[in-house]
Amino acid sequence: MESWIDIHSDPLSVDDVYAFLAEDEGGGINIFIGTTRRVTGDRRTKLLSYEAHKSMALKEIASLIGRAKNKWPLLKVVVLHRIGDVPIAEASVIVGVATSHRSEAFEATRFLIDELKKTVQIWKRETFEDGSTEWQGETWID
Amino acid sequence: MIVTLRLFSVLREALGSGLVEVELEEGTTGAELVELLAENQETVKRLQSVIRLAIKDEYVNAGITLNDGDEVAFVTPVSGG
Numbered sequence: 001m002e003s004w005i006d007i008h009s010d011p012l013s014v015d016d017v018y019a020f021l022a023e024d025e026g027g028g029i030n031i032f033i034g035t036t037r038r039v040t041g042d043r044r045t046k047l048l049s050y051e052a053h054k055s056m057a058l059k060e061i062a063s064l065i066g067r068a069k070n071k072w073p074l075l076k077v078v079v080l081h082r083i084g085d086v087p088i089a090e091a092s093v094i095v096g097v098a099t100s101h102r103s104e105a106f107e108a109t110r111f112l113i114d115e116l117k118k119t120v121q122i123w124k125r126e127t128f129e130d131g132s133t134e135w136q137g138e139t140w141i142d
Numbered sequence: 143m144i145v146t147l148r149l150f151s152v153l154r155e156a157l158g159s160g161l162v163e164v165e166l167e168e169g170t171t172g173a174e175l176v177e178l179l180a181e182n183q184e185t186v187k188r189l190q191s192v193i194r195l196a197i198k199d200e201y202v203n204a205g206i207t208l209n210d211g212d213e214v215a216f217v218t219p220v221s222g223g
Binding site: 034050051052053055056057059081092093113116117118119120121122123124125135136137138139140141 | 148150151152154155189192196199215217218219220221222223
């Protein structure tokens with residue numbers, strides 16, 4: 001199984017992800033794109049910024065992919081996360097998998113993004129329209 | 143002995159740098175290091191119960207005895223995605 005893992009500050013390309021996942025044997029490609037959101041609760045966000053403990057985060061993502069591979073027959077996997085400033089509506093994370101069947105593609109993608117949000121050493125800072133900033137993450141999610 | 147703290151996000155901003163060297167007594171544990179910082183730093187105190195420590199990209203128990211030259215990452219609850 002081939003995988004592509006990266007954490008970087010350049011914009012994420014869905015076309016590149018699809019090109020990587022395209023596979024003769026794959027009957028299903030599923031791509032999840034997490035984008036930065038304008039409104040959280042009653043506050044309007046101007047900018048989101050991400051920071052990573054990169055070496056640890058890459059290792060954690062590789063471990064999640066290993067767990068996913070044990071659960072589903074994956075052909076290819078992509079997990080990309082952007083760091084630095086991410087303007088509103090741009091992709092901050094892309095998770096994609098290629099499998100033989102669609103149900104496995106949906107389940108594996110869901111697993112990877114859900115676990116990434118719980119365990120991978122990346123942090124998000126919101127800058128609100130009033131100029132205030134706030135790092136997210138006060139408690140660990142089980 | 144000298145230990146280097148690797149700090150990210152809220153703790154990096156609170157302590158003013160992503161890399162901070164501290165001089166500690168021989169035999170200091172990870173938990174004692176966090177306690178020492180919490181005594182002087184409000185943000186560390188607030189997050190003390192949820193900070194996880196890592197050395198060489200692996201989580202370690204808070205009770206671990208630190209060694210001269212260790213680089214200790216302070217990992218607060220993550221919020222990527």
